[in-house]
Amino acid sequence: MGTIRMDRRLFLKSAGATAGAVAATQVGCLKYFKKGRSSAAETKEIPTTCELCPNKCSAIAVVEGGFVKKLNPNPENPKSRDMLCARGNAAIKQVYDPDRLKQPMIRVGARGEGKWKPVSWDEAFDFAAKKLSDVKGKYGPEASLWSSTEGFQEVFFKNLGLAFGSPNLVRHPTLCLASVNLAYSATFGTVPSFDLLNSKFVIMSGANRFESIITPDTMDLIGGVMERKAKLVYLDPRFTVTAAKADEWYPIKPGTDLAFILAMIHVIIAENRHSKDFVAAYTTGFDQLAEHVKQYTPEWAEKETEIPAKDITRIAREFADAGARALYYAGRRSSWYQNDFQMRRAQAILNAIVGNWDQMGGMVPNAKLPKGEFLFMPWDEPKAPRVDEVQKEFPLAAASDGVYLKLRENVLSGKPYPVKAWMVYKQDPMNSLPDQSKTLKMIEQMDFIGVIDVQMSDMAWYADVVFPESAYLERTDPVEVMPGIWPAVVYRQQVVKPIHDTKPNLEIIQGLAKRLGLGDYFDYTIEQWVDAEFKDLPIPMAAEHMKKHGVWAATGQPSYGKTLTPDHRFVTKTGKIEIFSERLQEAGYDPLPVYTAPVQPPGDRFRLILGRVGYFTHANQSNNVWLHEFMKENDLWINPKPAERMGIRDGAYVTVTSSVGSVKLKARVTEEIRPDCVFMLHGFGKKSKMQSLVYNVGASDAVILETAWDKVSGNAAFHETFVKVANA
Amino acid sequence: MAMKKKRYALVIDSRKCINCKACVVACKAENNVPIGNFRNRINEERKGEYPKLSINFEPEQCHHCAEPSCVRVCPTGASWQRKDGIVLVNYDECIGCRYCMVACPYDARYFNEEQGVVDKCTLCSHRVDKGDTPACVETCPSKVRVFGDLEDTSSRIHELLSTRRYRVKEPQTGNGPQLYYLL
Numbered sequence: 001m002g003t004i005r006m007d008r009r010l011f012l013k014s015a016g017a018t019a020g021a022v023a024a025t026q027v028g029c030l031k032y033f034k035k036g037r038s039s040a041a042e043t044k045e046i047p048t049t050c051e052l053c054p055n056k057c058s059a060i061a062v063v064e065g066g067f068v069k070k071l072n073p074n075p076e077n078p079k080s081r082d083m084l085c086a087r088g089n090a091a092i093k094q095v096y097d098p099d100r101l102k103q104p105m106i107r108v109g110a111r112g113e114g115k116w117k118p119v120s121w122d123e124a125f126d127f128a129a130k131k132l133s134d135v136k137g138k139y140g141p142e143a144s145l146w147s148s149t150e151g152f153q154e155v156f157f158k159n160l161g162l163a164f165g166s167p168n169l170v171r172h173p174t175l176c177l178a179s180v181n182l183a184y185s186a187t188f189g190t191v192p193s194f195d196l197l198n199s200k201f202v203i204m205s206g207a208n209r210f211e212s213i214i215t216p217d218t219m220d221l222i223g224g225v226m227e228r229k230a231k232l233v234y235l236d237p238r239f240t241v242t243a244a245k246a247d248e249w250y251p252i253k254p255g256t257d258l259a260f261i262l263a264m265i266h267v268i269i270a271e272n273r274h275s276k277d278f279v280a281a282y283t284t285g286f287d288q289l290a291e292h293v294k295q296y297t298p299e300w301a302e303k304e305t306e307i308p309a310k311d312i313t314r315i316a317r318e319f320a321d322a323g324a325r326a327l328y329y330a331g332r333r334s335s336w337y338q339n340d341f342q343m344r345r346a347q348a349i350l351n352a353i354v355g356n357w358d359q360m361g362g363m364v365p366n367a368k369l370p371k372g373e374f375l376f377m378p379w380d381e382p383k384a385p386r387v388d389e390v391q392k393e394f395p396l397a398a399a400s401d402g403v404y405l406k407l408r409e410n411v412l413s414g415k416p417y418p419v420k421a422w423m424v425y426k427q428d429p430m431n432s433l434p435d436q437s438k439t440l441k442m443i444e445q446m447d448f449i450g451v452i453d454v455q456m457s458d459m460a461w462y463a464d465v466v467f468p469e470s471a472y473l474e475r476t477d478p479v480e481v482m483p484g485i486w487p488a489v490v491y492r493q494q495v496v497k498p499i500h501d502t503k504p505n506l507e508i509i510q511g512l513a514k515r516l517g518l519g520d521y522f523d524y525t526i527e528q529w530v531d532a533e534f535k536d537l538p539i540p541m542a543a544e545h546m547k548k549h550g551v552w553a554a555t556g557q558p559s560y561g562k563t564l565t566p567d568h569r570f571v572t573k574t575g576k577i578e579i580f581s582e583r584l585q586e587a588g589y590d591p592l593p594v595y596t597a598p599v600q601p602p603g604d605r606f607r608l609i610l611g612r613v614g615y616f617t618h619a620n621q622s623n624n625v626w627l628h629e630f631m632k633e634n635d636l637w638i639n640p641k642p643a644e645r646m647g648i649r650d651g652a653y654v655t656v657t658s659s660v661g662s663v664k665l666k667a668r669v670t671e672e673i674r675p676d677c678v679f680m681l682h683g684f685g686k687k688s689k690m691q692s693l694v695y696n697v698g699a700s701d702a703v704i705l706e707t708a709w710d711k712v713s714g715n716a717a718f719h720e721t722f723v724k725v726a727n728a
Numbered sequence: 729m730a731m732k733k734k735r736y737a738l739v740i741d742s743r744k745c746i747n748c749k750a751c752v753v754a755c756k757a758e759n760n761v762p763i764g765n766f767r768n769r770i771n772e773e774r775k776g777e778y779p780k781l782s783i784n785f786e787p788e789q790c791h792h793c794a795e796p797s798c799v800r801v802c803p804t805g806a807s808w809q810r811k812d813g814i815v816l817v818n819y820d821e822c823i824g825c826r827y828c829m830v831a832c833p834y835d836a837r838y839f840n841e842e843q844g845v846v847d848k849c850t851l852c853s854h855r856v857d858k859g860d861t862p863a864c865v866e867t868c869p870s871k872v873r874v875f876g877d878l879e880d881t882s883s884r885i886h887e888l889l890s891t892r893r894y895r896v897k898e899p900q901t902g903n904g905p906q907l908y909y910l911l
Contacts, residue, residue, distance in 0.1 A: 069757070070754075070757045070758050070863070071757070072863075072866060072867070073866060073867055081869070082866075083750065083867060083868060083869040083871075084750065084754070084867045085748055085750045085867075085869055086748055086749040086750045086752065086753040088750075089750060089753035089754045089756075089757055089867060090753050090757075092757055210746040211746070211748075213748065213869065218746070218869060218870075219869050219870060219871075222744050222746060222869075222870040223744075223870070223871075226741070226743050226744045226870075227744075239778075239779075239781045239783070241746050241747055241783070241785075243781075244781075244782060244783040244784075245743075245746070249779075249781075251778070251779050614746060614747065614748030614749060614750075615748065615749045615753075625763060626753050626756055626757075626763075627749075627753070629763065629764070630749055630752075639778060640778075671776060671777050671778040671781055672774070672778070672781060672783075673778075674778075675778070
């Protein structure tokens, strides 16, 4: 650092002699240069809700002369903790991105060739409606697939799919958090929040909370670790920012977290450290658990995890001693391994036996706030069964979200029936699904593909028609209730008028619905929808409040322990917290988490692991010019030991090859990763030329990731791919 | 009415920094900082061998020094200091000679190619004058920076500096830097 600065200063010093001459030529123009904003422009501050990631933080947009100048955090939302991250701040560049979709376009060349014809909205709607109707006429409405990622206007897209008659809505959860949600639901009947603001001892594995920012967890945990002296034990094959901030970091052997947790449970029960009163009053199946974990000793777990047995024992004791204020953190993206459901369930069980349920500093069931509902004309339920056969293959999974990878397999095989039209909203399956060549095959066999997005994602690049959606700062959206320990209601209102010929999703859906003969189901405005939702908010003058503040949250401290009453029934089969799950047993799954060792990469291969950094979490952020400045190209992390053995130099290009694909990217030779793993960041190597900053730069993980999923939830298993690395 | 004397400064708790870059982007938006230039940054120090490793993040920007060498060397008086300690550049007077960039011990200044002047952190004086905090302070997820008036004995930074140990960077320069890093 010091030497670099010295060099630069020396350079500038020596350049100083000539600088005067350069400067003299600039004086003339500088006379006329006035810095700063035009004072005549009117400044407005409009509260809204961020959409750069799923956290939905409250922001205040500063608008000057019709231009979004700045986004400031809105302190009124307790969940967003009075902050706006790099992504949130960079949302301005989503609006003013020169690469943005500016008008509807119809493909004129081959799919993916990038030849487009700008068309009117009428032409785009007519074209898509005709294609969708053709597919419906030939194969039935179930031959259409409607895939989307969560967003406030997603409801309209899903409703069009259903009104069209398709059961095949597929959403992002099985690429993200389906396994963790299902595991906690199976145990507690609900998915709780984690009170990191008050916990004293936190264990985190399968989550990198200081880089994958989740509100309020990231903020509460950094405060906990650095200010309130909470202890953080962190397991990760990679030395992440979270590892750097943790009290203890263990570079665990990938995929063995379940062994660590089972051994912790073993120690806690063997040493009688569990919360006996809580276990007796609120749980079922403890005795079976005690018997089941006898086999899982710390010495056994040491061989699996490479974490010393004495540390596992000590951590288990410290965890149990912290009791109600100890947390094994659940994580959010839990698409890691094929045993992910059982791993997360073991976490849930470990949390249950120390009695942290519904306690300050423990796991807390989410509080909710009421909102009104707009009553629209109902349609007939789709008649056909789902193409992914969820009910048969994944009886416990959330059928309405679908199981994405099984769905892709079935679409490719044409069984149980053909799917020939694909509508996509706010999702990029080209990058969010593993094995891009399979996704491309799925694209090839479609008669029609329509994409609604703000930008030309890789998926949009392969579409037949692209409908440009207005950016969130240009839209008013439905009201959202955010359940949590600090529940809030948030409102996203239009901050500036659309700067291009774009529409909010509702109007795009209405345009399509009208031409599909489904207009009656969507005969309302966003204002009517929102007004109906405002009506049941528990505040006077709700509409005025939400427009002025953008958020409403209950004041005061959260109330803990509401479910800790003798007559409380958990939403499970037995009405208790289910340590042993009959429901799982009946569905043919292990009723208690059983460990099977993950396959490890053979000698010449590495396990590919994924993760995020604070300024890029989703593939749609890497083309944002303000975020792109921090990382212009992704690279492959590789430990110096194998790198040296293979003659791989830092910064040199390498090829990374799996059984399904090969990519080229720069090597980052770093001590910050286990020698048996390599790591790359998500969101680069785009195929879309309208992602100009990252088009063909770096590589997309989707190209080399293999298809695998968790057996119970159907959640994708993204960390099960072994790769060969060689100098390019 | 005589205004009470002010002395603005930042106290930085680097341990809480998670390198998320929120402060850098917020500054960029607030101050129209060109692509490729930065008024603030997060220094990284990575050490050790697997598995004994450490990373330290250290946010840095203009130190708004008590005796700013940039002001001293400026041939036109464009670099100047307000009574409240904020060091600014008067763009109308800047001739772009960049002596100040050489004189700054903290590499806190950059040359704005579009406008032909040297630029730097203003501590968001336009926000501060309205009673707000600088953009980097406000947006930070982990609230690493504390902004305040050292002359105000009831301020949070006054309290922090009187109760916690801290350091300043490169004190030997005699610049009297006003970014205080908590230990």
